[in-house]
Amino acid sequence: MGYHSYYFMSNYYYFILVLPMVLFSFIASAKVNSAFNKYSQISSLRGLTGAQAANEVLRYYGINNVAVEQVAGKLTDHYDPKANVIRLSDKVYNSTSVAAIGVACHEAGHAAQYAEGYFPVKLRSVIYPACSIGSKVGFPLAILGLVFSFDFLVTLGIAFFGLAVFFQIVTLPVEFNASRRAVSVIDGMGILGADELKGVKKVLTAAALTYVASLAVSLANLLRLVLLTNRRRH
Numbered sequence: 001m002g003y004h005s006y007y008f009m010s011n012y013y014y015f016i017l018v019l020p021m022v023l024f025s026f027i028a029s030a031k032v033n034s035a036f037n038k039y040s041q042i043s044s045l046r047g048l049t050g051a052q053a054a055n056e057v058l059r060y061y062g063i064n065n066v067a068v069e070q071v072a073g074k075l076t077d078h079y080d081p082k083a084n085v086i087r088l089s090d091k092v093y094n095s096t097s098v099a100a101i102g103v104a105c106h107e108a109g110h111a112a113q114y115a116e117g118y119f120p121v122k123l124r125s126v127i128y129p130a131c132s133i134g135s136k137v138g139f140p141l142a143i144l145g146l147v148f149s150f151d152f153l154v155t156l157g158i159a160f161f162g163l164a165v166f167f168q169i170v171t172l173p174v175e176f177n178a179s180r181r182a183v184s185v186i187d188g189m190g191i192l193g194a195d196e197l198k199g200v201k202k203v204l205t206a207a208a209l210t211y212v213a214s215l216a217v218s219l220a221n222l223l224r225l226v227l228l229t230n231r232r233r234h
Contacts, residue, residue, distance in 0.1 A: 010228060013223075013227055014224065017220040017221075018217065018221055020220075021217040024213050024216060025217050028206070028209040028212070029213075031206045034206075035099070035202050035203045035207075036075065036203055038099075038199075039097060039098040039099035039199040039200075040100065041097065042099075042196070044192055046192070048096060049094050050100035050103065051068045051070075051088060051104065053186075055068055055108075056105075057109065057111075057112065057182065058086075058108055058112075060185050061111075061112040063112065065084060066086060066108075067084065068085070068088065068093075068104075069085050069087050069088070070087070070093040071090075072090060073090070074090070074091060076089045077103050077106075077107050079110035081114050086107045086110075087107075088100075088103070099199070101192060102201075102204055103203065103204075103207075106178050106179055106182040106204055109178035109180075109181035109185075110174075112181055113177065113178060120170055120174050120177070123170055124171060127167060127170070131167035132167075134162070135164035138158070138159070138162070138164055139225070141154075141156055141157030142161060143157070143225075144157070146225075158225050158229065164218065165215070165218045165222050168215040169215065171211060172211055172212065175207075179204040179205075183201060183204070
């Protein structure tokens with residue numbers, strides 16, 4: 001495949017495969033921001049803050065060695081398994097909103113996964129180093145191999161990029177499970193009322209959609225690389 005032919009086909013596959021998924025990703029991101037902003041304006045009846053709600057989830061699971069800290073930024077909430085710390089953003093840590101409680105309990109759900117040895121989260125931790133490298137170098141290596149007709153580089157790049165895609169696949173059950181744990185504890189412990197819980201579900205569902213969209217983009221790019229490779233070899 002010559003350079004001009006490669007360039008044309010690369011753009012062709014991008015527009016029919018990747019671009020729709022990119023648009024889907026933008027929509028998913030807008031949806032999570034919209035849901036979070038909407039339910040950030042609704043205060044919970046019990047008045048628990050995000051930090052207090054996270055601690056309630058930890059208490060439910062009998063976890064007493066995980067700290068809950070405040071971190072700067074918007075939607076920068078995460079659980080750090082190395083430091084054993086749940087970090088909640090400014091709009092979550094001290095907020096009593098329905099959205100804040102949902103996000104905080106979701107992150108506490110991740111802490112519970114590690115505490116219980118939930119298999120997908122253990123697998124994700126093991127494969128992370130290789131997959132992190134794959135996400136950075138896989139696609140560029142494959143493109144260089146295609147442009148300069150280096151089969152080894154193409155194969156190596158696709159393999160590395162495939163690792164990154166596999167990591168995203170493993171991430172989906174981790175995120176869904178953390179949300180299920182959050183909803184279950186919120187409901188079971190009466191942290192929020194039934195109507196408030198509906199808001200939490202909408203926020204967490206929208207957040208989960210961003211992971212699905214990200215995976216869709218990566219899968220589309222992986223398919224694009226495979227199709228370009230097959231076309232070049234024939």
